[in-house]
Amino acid sequence: MLKFSSPRSDASRPCVPNLLPCRIDHNGPVDASPRYWAPEIASDGKPEAYFRGRKLKGKEVKVPTGYKGVIVKEAKKEDTGKDTEKKDVRDGRDNEEEAEEFSMLQDLGSFDKVMLWGHESIVESEDPFVKGMEEWIGFAEAMHRPGKSEGP
Known part of the structure; x- marks a missing residue:
């Protein structure tokens, strides 16, 4: 389960994520000089x-209306403190329940568009x-749309 930590003064600052057509073994902010x-x-x-001598062309991809992009990082984990053992009174068996763990997410920034870069085009x-963003949101909306339940 996820929980958001309360925002700090610099949280939710607007930004524009850039998705580059390469693999870089770093995931986070970069203090890049204009030279690079x-x-x-x-x-x-x-x-x-230009990135490492390769020409890139950009396309702005907007986050669909009604949605907001959020950049988060895992802050800490918490335990709910549920009992780990419970006795089923009806049949005398022990039922073990694992304690539920919560991941705390810290809000670092927000965005309403993403810059998607391609090699030379x-x-x-x-x-x-692009398809995943559009299709996933459409699928999620269809899954959570109230409607008639089918059944006997």
Whole structure:
């Protein structure tokens, strides 16, 4: 189960995550100098950048209306303190219940768009990230939409 910690003064600051078409063994903020990361608007009006000598073209992908992107990190874990053993009075058997663990998440920032970068070309709408974001949200809405339950 997840819980959010109360926001600090610098929490939920707006940001724009950049998804690069490469693998970098780091997950978090970077204090990148303009020498290494300086996206610009090209003559065609589209975002463009160079990363390690490779030309990248950017596409802004908006978070769907009614949703908000949040950047979190795991802060700590808590135990609910439930009893680990209970006796079933009806048949005398011992039933063990594991203590429920909560993960605390600290809110670091929020976003309403993501910049998706592609090698030398703009990422198309058939990109797995773009499709996944659109399809997952549609699927989640369908799963949680109130409706008639089917049954006997």
